Amino acid sequence: MIIVRPTVSEERWLALADRYPALQASVEQLGKGGGWKTSTWLGRCLGFVLGLAGTGMLAGVLSYAPAPWLVGGLMLVVVAEWMVAQRRVFRSGVEEALYLCGTVAIVVELLVWSTGNNNALDVALIATAVLLVGWRLLNPLFTTLAAAGYSLAIAVIDGSLFGGSMYTREAAAACVLLAVGALVAGGRKWRRPSHDRMFDGLVIAMPWLAHGWLVQYNGSSTVATHGVALAMALAFLVVNLFVGVKRRQHAPLIGTLGNLACVAYSTYRLMPWPMHWQLIAAGAVLLAVVVLLERLLRHRSKGITSRAIEESSSVDFVQVVGAVHLSPAAGSPAPAGVQGQGGEFGGGGASGRF
């Protein structure tokens, strides 16, 4: 069976064009990308949303048809496969949404038909479907989602998906194993860029998920559990930071930021300090550390630097959205009765609803 997708060499050239916009035209002139049509991440996001919207509309059209999930799922997979194989579309978002929804719909329909009532097996089958789509389309987000799905399957062995006891510690242990494995594997030079990204996804998401399993999901976590979660988050923070700096890799450093959030959350649950003081202290410390770090690395022309190496001259959409999001929301004027009592208050900056 021939799977139509970019070869290793083609994918490397596509990654090069994507990574260095200044060289894009020269790379495309070489014509080694195999004629694959790719998209930027913003275009990919819109493509994914359009794919999801199309799937929803198809669900509406097929709502009166027999076995709508199976029929719709098959139609979506065929269209996605046609886009990839015939139109040579790669990472556009559209085919990814169609393939994902189609495959999951097929599996869900088959599960509905089956008489078994094993939650763990059901979740594992859906996760396998997502994994296969991730492998087919070389999509690291899907492979990471599949790993998360497997951890959920472990958690619901002999249990129920909604409520009841769950094997959260076992699920957390599986996530830790995956994170460590991915961290080790990430040290190897992989020829295919997407394989590298798949390990990156696990390095970033798995420690966070392990922490989540320990402290959040079962809702009955104890002080000891939070202590273990804090120790684990701290360990990953140190290891990821060390590996990221030593190997000069982004994924472990991004993972460090996630670990930092986990540490902050566990500290908040363990310390009897008011939340606002914790937020102010954490924010102030982080701000001071980052400003200092940025200052230290600013003038370095080799090694690790904080200078922008490849940056668009235009204001990035995300940065504008970020700045707007930080702006405090306006509320309605406070009624006279609650003045001075710390109630709701309105006006840019003091609504208290951040």
Added chain:
Amino acid sequence: MQDLSEEVRAVAVDEALTAARSQALRLEQLAIFSVRRELLVALYVAVATLIGGVGLLIKANLDRIGPVALLTGIFVASALCYAIALRASAARRERSLGEEYVLLLGALLFSTAVGYTEVQFHVFGASWSRHLLLLFVWHLGAAYYFRSWLVLSVALTAFAVWIGVEVRFGTVVDPLYPRFGAGPRSLLCALVFYLGSRYHLTEHAGPASGFRDAYLQFAANFGFWGALALGGDASTRWIGALILLGLAATVGRFGLRERRQSFLLYAVGYSTIGLVWLEALLVRDLLRASALGLFTVVGAVVVLLNLRARLKESGA
């Protein structure tokens, strides 16, 4: 780990791109490694955490600390942040990334303090929302003084919020008051922001180069939001649809001309949302509405892929 240096070496470039290629080679060989994006995220999180903490502090400790002490603390913290930015300006050097975010923190703290003052002391009385106008003027002045598009974004947000909550807008444009809902207000904001971008039409690369982009991003988004809001009202539905399509065509053409993909995506994304919404409102039958919506989405995907191809062609 990825190393594409083999491919970078194989790229034939002219003289103009030699520097770009050697830079790429250095990056691939990890001779240089930028952590700017990680620091940017950390700075954003730090500022958001601090502002969130201050908001909660106001809520939780109003009685214990008292409004005057709280306000003094926040204004002092804000002044310190502005002072750091002023120090950079006095030394006639470009602000670092960290200082840029400290300035943003100062602006946000100032917003918090002014908003709180209004709630606590009712400075503007019944016209309480005018403090947002004051914030807009202050932040706009600060943005131009410090040449910071981040602060400009805060200023434009304050302006939009002022337009949005100004319940007595009828006193400004009385004849339109009864119909001056969310749609027209958003469109007014879009128009003002667009005019702001015209002021920076001849902007060259430099510290202020983000101003035109910030204005245009705000103008495009508010324009589409306004058109969608008009479309949501039965009495202005068709006007909204026409404005939406007109805006999509204009913004799409602008995106192609200036090679800005984000504007192409706005054009396709917002017009698709608007059309699907309109179809759902007009055709009540689920099957027919879904079929129409499906055709619209397929059309949007085709347009999106074609626009991307045209964008690449125009860049070649």
